Amino acid sequence: MSDYTLPRSTGVRTEQERLALIQGYQDPHTIRHLTGVGVASGWRCLDAGAGAGSITRWLCDRVGASGSVLATDLDTELLDRIEAPNLTVQRHDIRTDPLPDDRFDLVHTRLVLLHVPERAAVLDRLVRTARPGGRIVVGDIDFTTIRLAHHDPIFERFTKIFDTAVRQAGWDPACGPQLPSMLERQGLTGVAAEMVRNYQRGRSAAPAILAMTYQRLRPLVIDCGVTPDEFDHVQALLSDPAVAIDGPALWAAWGTRPVAQLG
Numbered sequence: 001m002s003d004y005t006l007p008r009s010t011g012v013r014t015e016q017e018r019l020a021l022i023q024g025y026q027d028p029h030t031i032r033h034l035t036g037v038g039v040a041s042g043w044r045c046l047d048a049g050a051g052a053g054s055i056t057r058w059l060c061d062r063v064g065a066s067g068s069v070l071a072t073d074l075d076t077e078l079l080d081r082i083e084a085p086n087l088t089v090q091r092h093d094i095r096t097d098p099l100p101d102d103r104f105d106l107v108h109t110r111l112v113l114l115h116v117p118e119r120a121a122v123l124d125r126l127v128r129t130a131r132p133g134g135r136i137v138v139g140d141i142d143f144t145t146i147r148l149a150h151h152d153p154i155f156e157r158f159t160k161i162f163d164t165a166v167r168q169a170g171w172d173p174a175c176g177p178q179l180p181s182m183l184e185r186q187g188l189t190g191v192a193a194e195m196v197r198n199y200q201r202g203r204s205a206a207p208a209i210l211a212m213t214y215q216r217l218r219p220l221v222i223d224c225g226v227t228p229d230e231f232d233h234v235q236a237l238l239s240d241p242a243v244a245i246d247g248p249a250l251w252a253a254w255g256t257r258p259v260a261q262l263g
Contacts, residue, residue, distance in 0.1 A: 014212065014215075015216075016052065016078070017212070018209065018212040018213065018216070019051055019052040019078075020052065021205060021208055021209050021212070022051075022111070022209055023051075023052060023054040023055075024205065025205040025206060025209060026110065026111075026139070026250060027054050027055065027058075029139075029194075029196055029250060029252060030055055030108075030110060030137075030139055030252065031055070031058055033137055033139075033194070033252045033254060034055075034058070034059070034062075034106070034108065034137060036254075037106070037135040037137060037254050038135070039059065039062050039063065039105075039106055039135075040062070040063070041062075041063060041064045041066055041067060042063060042064070042066040042067045043062075043063045043067045043105040043106055044063075044067060044068050044069075044070075044103060044104050044105050044106075045059045045063060045067065045068070045069045045070070045104060045105065045106040045107075045108065046069075046070050046072070046099075046103075046104045046106070046107045046108065046126075046129060046130075047059060047069060047070070047071045047072070047108050047109075048072050048092075048094055048107065048108070048109040048112060048126060049072065049073055049074075049094060049109050049110070049111070049112035050071040050072060050073050050079055051073060051078070051110075051111070052078045052079075053071060053078055053079045053081075053082050055108065055110065056069055056071040056079060056082060056087065057082055057084070059106075059108075060082070060084040060086055060087050061084075063086065064086070065085070065086060067086055068086050068087075068088070069084070069086060069087050069088070070088045070090060070104075071087060071088070071089050071090070072089075072090045072091070072092035072094070073091070073092065074091065074092070074093060075091075076089050076090070076091045094109075094112060094116070094122050094125070094126075095116060095118050095121075095122060099125055099126075099128070099129040100129055101128050101129060102128070102129075102130075102131050102132065103129055103130075103131060104129055104130050104131060104134055105130075105131060105134050105135065106130075106134065106135050106136075106137065107126050107127070107129055107130045107134065107135070107136045107137070108136075108137045108138075109126060109137075109138055109139070110138070110139035110140070111139065111140060111141070112140075113138060113140055113172075113175055113179070113182075114140045114141065114171055114172050114173065114175035114176070115170070115171055116170070117170040119172065119175065119182075120182065120185075123138070123182055123183075123186060124186060126138075127186045127187075127188065127257060130257045131257070132257055132258065132259040132260070133256065133257065133258075133259050134256070134257050135254060135255070135256055135257075136183065136188060136254060136255055136256075136257065137252065137253075137254040138179050138182075138183070138252070138253055138254070139179075139250070139251065139252040139253075140175045140176040140179060140251055141175075141176050141248045141249065141250055141251065142173070142174050142175070142176035142177055142195075142247070142248055142249040142251060143159075143162070143163065143166075143173035143174070143247075143248050144163065144173055144174045145197060145246070145247035145248050145249040146159055146210070146245065146246070146247040146248050147245070147246040147247060148237065148243065148244070148245060148246070149199075149243070149244035149245070149246065150243075150244075152237065154230050154233050154234065155233075155234055155237060157226075157230065158221070158226055158230060158231070158234045161221055161224050161225050161226050162214070162217075162221050162226075164224055165217070165220045165221045165223070165224040166217070166220070168224070169220060175251075176195070176248075176249055176250070176251030177195070177249070177251060179193060179251055179252070179253035180192075180193040180253045182253075183253050183254075183255045184255075186255075187257075187258060188255030188256055188257060188258070189255060189256050189258055190255050190256050191253065191254070191255035192253070192254060192255070193251065193252060193253040193254070194251070194252050194253075195249050195250065195251050196249065196250045197246065197247055197248075197249040197250070198246075198247075198250075199244060199245070199246050200244070200245055201241045201242075201243065201244055201245070202237060202238050202239050202240040202241050202242070202243040202244075202245065203238075203239050203240070203241050204241075206245065206247075206248070207238040207239070207243075207245050208238070208239075210238055210245075210248070211235055211238040211239060214231070214234065214235065214238075215235070218231060
């Protein structure tokens with residue numbers, strides 16, 4: 001869940017709150033997908049870009065004493081707090097640091113690929129670290145689906161500038177819907193995907209996550225043309241229970257590394 005192309009938040013407590021909101025919002029969907037691909041006792045798992053570690057904890061419990069979990073991230077401070085005998089935590093840059101080939105029964109990553117310009121190469125490395133017959137589960141979002149239920153020209157201008165700003169920083173804000181085809185290009189079999197798009201009121205989970213994410217990126221979008229007043233207007237909309245917000249869409253895709261796919 002690490003941002004590879006942007007500076008880290010200077011507010012540690014605020015960033016932890018943002019990660020906690022993301023986990024609470026996305027974990028039920030992610031856990032459903034991991035359960036669906038068959039994660040079970042004894043599996044060896046990689047959780048790449050594990051963030052605050054909620055899925056890492058779930059995997060440790062799921063695979064039990066006979067299994068193992070390797071959790072990696074650029075910043076392992078929160079992962080280091082997890083006490084599980086079957087867990088190994090490793091500070092790791094998914095773009096450049098080595099990964100073992102043909103090892104894991106499950107490779108999982110969420111909210112990582114959209115942040116790395118080298119996303120195709122990163123996914124290739126992740127696929128190769130799965131054993132033949134291993135499962136790969138990836139998750140990301142689609143910022144381009146965000147809409148208000150009512151017309152608001154400032155919000156619409158903001159989302160266009162946000163799209164431009166994060167693309168310039170190396171993100172792909174529309175990464176989510178590309179995940180199935182990315183897995184298919186890697187030669188995975190049985191590729192399937194799910195998209196969940198929620199309609200929520202301001203101050204609820206998705207708008208609150210958006211507001212905190214936008215706040216973190218405030219210098220970036222203002223440098224690209226959003227005025228401080230426009231920024232404050234958008235934040236007010238996202239915290240107003242009278243305002244309805246559609247999106248962003250949550251995407252997950254999964255597949256199996258073919259048994260014949262070695263090296």
